[in-house]
Amino acid sequence: MTQNPQISAEPVLSCRGLTVRFGGLVAVRGVDLDVHGATIHALIGPNGAGKSTLINCLTGFVKASGGETLLAGRPVAGKAAYEVAELGMARTFQNIRLFGGMTVLENVLVGCHRNLERSILDLLFRRAKAAEEEARFIDQARELLAFVGLNGRDGQLAGSLAYGHQRRLEIARALMLAPSVLLLDEPMAGMNVVEKAELAELISQIRADGTAILLVEHDVEIVRSLSDRVTVLHHGEKIADGPPDGIFADARVQSAYLGREVTHAEG
Numbered sequence: 328m329t330q331n332p333q334i335s336a337e338p339v340l341s342c343r344g345l346t347v348r349f350g351g352l353v354a355v356r357g358v359d360l361d362v363h364g365a366t367i368h369a370l371i372g373p374n375g376a377g378k379s380t381l382i383n384c385l386t387g388f389v390k391a392s393g394g395e396t397l398l399a400g401r402p403v404a405g406k407a408a409y410e411v412a413e414l415g416m417a418r419t420f421q422n423i424r425l426f427g428g429m430t431v432l433e434n435v436l437v438g439c440h441r442n443l444e445r446s447i448l449d450l451l452f453r454r455a456k457a458a459e460e461e462a463r464f465i466d467q468a469r470e471l472l473a474f475v476g477l478n479g480r481d482g483q484l485a486g487s488l489a490y491g492h493q494r495r496l497e498i499a500r501a502l503m504l505a506p507s508v509l510l511l512d513e514p515m516a517g518m519n520v521v522e523k524a525e526l527a528e529l530i531s532q533i534r535a536d537g538t539a540i541l542l543v544e545h546d547v548e549i550v551r552s553l554s555d556r557v558t559v560l561h562h563g564e565k566i567a568d569g570p571p572d573g574i575f576a577d578a579r580v581q582s583a584y585l586g587r588e589v590t591h592a593e594g
């Protein structure tokens with residue numbers, strides 16, 4: 328792993344004692360996490376460990392039962408998902424959430440819908456300025472589509488894209504918010520080895536632009552090769568945190584997480 332000189336000294340995303348309860352079930356228990364700019368921070372753990380719940384809580388989709396989260400030093404507790412997004416935290420979902428009947432370009436423009444709403448008002452009162460602003464968003468969306476490898480597909484229906492391309496489109500839409508933190512929930516699920524390697528390259532490029540990436544990923548080899556830091560959850564608790572080499576040598580991690588993988592490989 329090459330250390331990026333842009334890595335921020337202070338974490339851009341920081342949570343302390345984060346806890347999420349669903350009735351009697353504690354899905355996330357007292358988790359501390361620091362994610363720095365220009366790093367890929369993997370969040371791993373067995374099924375049901377609390378990874379998605381943690382991401383859902385950080386991004387305002389699930390309410391925290393306790394603890395606090397700071398994004399660039401500002402508290403995000405109690406904020407709605409769209410407010411968290413506006414503060415600079417964008418995400419993709421475990422199950423792809425695109426508007427299949429809309430074009431690729433329209434799906435990316437949804438990423439800046441609040442700005443577009445403003446531009447619709449502008450259309451009524453200040454037509455010229457609004458048109459200019461809209462053209463700027465479209466240019467920006469096209470640039471992002473080219474960046475994620477979807478050049479020339481603007482007019483295609485999102486639902487007709489190949490699966491791997493839909494994953495890329497979701498990332499482009501998230502990047503439309505120009506986030507300081509990008510949360511990717513199992514972006515490589517269902518991909519073959521080549522597609523995974525290509526997506527890993529794209530994620531590295533996003534890191535190189537200074538963005539902090541929190542990545543939920545099950546593929547141990549991908550995590551080992553791609554991430555700068557790894558946090559391991561087990562039964563909702565953080566059991567390890569550090570650079571990948573040390574993490575995968577940790578006995579608790581091996582028994583909680585890798586042990587399961589080895590058993591499967593042997594079985």
Ligand SMILES: Nc1ncnc2c1ncn2[C@@H]1O[C@H](COP(=O)(O)OP(=O)(O)OP(=O)(O)O)[C@@H](O)[C@H]1O
Pocket residue numbers: 349352354372373374375376377378379380381
């Ligand atoms: N909305 C919910 N209501 C009740 N329980 C939930 C809810 N969401 C998650 N859980 C429970 O919280 C625990 C953590 O689930 P979560 O989906 O966060 O784990 P995960 O680590 O993301 O798992 P996976 O790798 O399978 O996606 C599980 O026991 C799950 O059943």
